Amino acid sequence: MGLKADELNVGDSYSEVIVEDLTRTQIVQYAGASGDYNPVHSDEKFVTEVAGYPTVFAHGMLTMGMTGRMLTNYVGDGRLTYYGVRFVNQVWPGDTLTARAEVSEVREEDGQTLIDLTISTTNQDEKFVLTGNATARVD
Amino acid sequence: MAVERFPVEASHILMFARSIGDSNPIYSDESHAGSTEVGSIIAPPTFAQASAQFDPDYFLRPKDGQKWFGSGGTASGTLVKDEDKDDSKSDDEKSGSSAGGLHAEQHFTYHRHLKPGDVLSAETKPGESWEKESKRAGVLKFSESITEYRDQTGELVVTARSVGVVTEKVIEQ
Known part of the structure; x- marks a missing residue:
């Protein structure tokens, strides 16, 4: 089930808390599933003593993946035709993130009705960690 | 990166969906998925990135x-x-x-969504590169790469564009 074009307006928005109090274990879980074992995401000794960061931080792709859940919950399964983001700030253990999508356009292309969305994910300090865009097919 | 064979499997999709905290049954429950317009289990939108598991030379x-x-x-x-x-x-x-370096941008264009049983191959080509000055991290060196994921019939299924950045110094917090 997709969204219905005739019920959508530019400026409509949807948001979800995508993670509360992000754990180091979830970051490790993502490393295992994605195959990205960069020690900056899981190795406290390496990241503090060698890389020079205060602690481990999340993969950008984990934030993109969690933000994607908000998107598919909004537009429906299998409806995305494009999803792209910029990672604008790091995400740390303990962060609580809220992802938001806003309709920027409703349009027709090749006989399909599409919506363009502007996406942003912010942390508990209302700092942007991710910004982006998506396009989805609607009914 | 070149991945010759990336078999998309249901158990990998389940683990990936769990890791992003997504319990949507479309990623794990065949009978539920069969009753939706999608018709089968599919992979979450960022799953193609897990092709790293099948890249023999992946350095991370x-x-x-x-x-x-x-x-x-x-x-x-x-x-x-x-x-x-x-x-x-x-x-x-x-x-x-x-x-x-760090991951600066990631973009996916979906020609169709991935599902268990797909056997993908991926070819990555370098894109543009550029530099930018930043107060928090010194000179930033960006480089782009484009990866095309094709299925077992050679059909293009996902196009990914990735931008990486190497920072001159650790980003100030």
Whole structure:
């Protein structure tokens, strides 16, 4: 089930808390599933003593993946035709993130009705960690 | 990166969906998925990135017989040994933080969504590169790569565009 074009307006928005109090274990879980074992995401000794960061931080792709859940919950399964983001700030253990999508356009292309969305994910300090865009097919 | 064979499997999709905290049954429950317009289990939108698991040369995975740059007995398995304090070494060689740099952007265009049973191959080509000055991290060196994922019939299913950045210094918090 997709969204219905005739019920959508530019400026409509949807948001979800995508993670509360992000754990180091979830970051490790993502490393295992994605195959990205960069020690900056899981190795406290390496990241503090060698890389020079205060602690481990999340993969950008984990934030993109969690933000994607908000998107598919909004537009429906299998409806995305494009999803792209910029990672604008790091995400740390303990962060609580809220992802938001806003309709920027409703349009027709090749006989399909599409919506363009502007996406942003912010942390508990209302700092942007991710910004982006998506396009989805609607009914 | 070139991945010759990336078999998309239901158990991998389940683990990936769990890791992003997504309990949507479209990623795990065949009978539920069969009753939706999608018609089968599909993979979450960012799943193509897990092709790293099937890239034999992927440098962010420890490999048998090779030194790993994360900590073991010491903070780093390979990087920042005494001789690396030598100024003739590039920042890349000295700084653990720039081992692979940071991920700046990621874009996916979906020609169709991935599902268990797909056997993908992926070919990556370099894109543009550029530099930018930043107050928090010094000179930023960006480079783009484009990866095309094709299924077993050769059909293009996902196009990915990735931008990586290598920072001159650790980003100030």
